[in-house]
Amino acid sequence: MSLKEKTISGIFWSFLQQVGGKGLGFVVTIILARLLTPEAFGLIGMLVIFIQVSEVIVQGGFNLALIQKKEIDDLDYSSVFWINLITSLALYIIIFFGAPYIASFYGHPILEQLVRVLSLVFVINSFSIVQETKLRKELNFKTLMLVHLPSTIIGGIMAIFMAYRGYGVWSLVALQVMNRLLYTIQIWIHARWKPQIIFRWDRIKILFDFGWKIFLSGIIGRVYNNTFQIIIGKFYPAASLGYYQNSITFVRKPSETLSAVLRNVTFPAFSTIQSDHKRLKSGYKKIMQQTFFWLCPVFVFAAVLAVPLFDVVLGSKWLPAVPYFRWLCIIGIINPLSKYNLEILNVKGRSDLFLKVQLVERIITVLAVLAVFKFSITALLVVMAANSLLRYGLFSYFSGRLIDYPSSEQFKHILPTFLISIAVGIGIACLDKLIADNFTSFIRILVGGICATGSYWLLSHLFKIAPYQEIVIIFNSKISHKIRLKK
Secondary structure (H helix, E strand, C coil): CCCHHHHHHHHHHHHHHHHHHHHHHHHHHHHHHHHCCHHHHHHHHHHHHHHHHHHHHHHHHHHHHHHHHCCCCHHHHHHHHHHHHHHHHHHHHHHHHHHHHHHHCCCCCCEEEEEHHHCCHHHCCCCCCCHHHHHHHHHHHHHHCCCHHHHHHHHHHHHHHHHHHHCCCCHHHHHHHHHHHHHHHHHHCCCCCCCCCCCCHHHHHHHHHHHHHHHHHHHHHHHCCCCHHHHHHHHHHHHHHHHHHHHHHHHHHHHHHHHHHHHHHHHHHCCCCCCHHHHHHHHHHHHHHHHHHHHHHHHHHHHHHHHHHHHHHHHHHHHHHHHHHHHHHHHHHHHHHHHHHHHHHHCCHHHHHHHHHHHHHHHHHHHHHHHHEEEECCHHHHHHHHHHHHHHHHHHHHHHHHHHHHHHHHHHHHHHHHHHHHHHHHHHHHHHHHHHCCCCCHHHHHHHHHEEEEHHHHHHCCCCHHHHHHHHHHHHHHHHHHHHHHH
């Protein structure tokens, strides 16, 4: 199978995995949000940083290093497996005994037991990192999809049952732990790879020479991404963090689902053509345009219809989260583009530049957060939105220099989609204002959604937007192929 065929197949199965898995996870989150209080989500939000940072430390950047390395054998995989496992156990011991201090910092005693149980997630995860990485390197996303979906379904059912029975925040803990446990058990069955009792420090050193910059960048990124949760959890009520937590979740789910579908496949695929600037630029341009073509209108329309959306999907108790959601929609639009630019740095083996650029961006943002956090949560959200624009500007500048695709050219290629999305969004906002007093939230969503979708596709056709035309060409070729087969 050629690289092109593997990539297309990988995108297909990765799409099913991401859309199916995260789509089901999204549904589970919605059901749990209706059953639980914002405070329950806020408590879990206070602990996210400890789990995410621990997972990055456990991975140590070895997962991307294994994918990036061209020649690899079982000794590499086994060595990484054992170092991941040992690191996870050491970290769990630290968090277990540090749990009382975490609870004391936030002023919620229940966090002591919550973090001890929730931390099992990264220990369980250490048993599956190498198997998952090996499958990704082979572009075997079909197996990953078959492993991921059952875990999400069973874990979700268990969490919903617990929430219905009144277990409160513990149902959210059970969701995370059960998902990872079921995933790990299945991947050991399906991956057809088991670690050997072998270990070589020299192999670890070679991989770490590439991975340490990714590792350090990951630590900085996780700490930065959770800075807002830490500040809100420390200085504002738990319910406020719950509003923020679910708002950012509802932004990240669609944003990361589509971008992850393409990024999971493009990194290993692009790594094989890392020396061909022309092909890299062409491939990146198409992926960037398609991602923006689908995500930009989704977030613009969701922000416009946020009030009826939250009312129908989560219930009126979550309406205070609407302002949070609207600011975060800006991040949902921009972040995938930033991540693709970062992937170019990794593909080109410039993990040193990857680290430096992220470090500068994080320092600027943290300083801005420290300057405004006492004013209001809205001030924090404005900083987050502004930072997403800063991040894209920095990352596109440096990645563009590597593949001759400057920021100005990138912006030019996504501008038509942005202008059409904004124009349609303004029209839908005016329409919704006219009908808001006379129709239910569901009808407002239905009318606004149909009008927005129809207008967006019509304008994309009239103005001949490049990603739209590519979709039409692919669709027409499929139809023509089927007609020829019938003849």
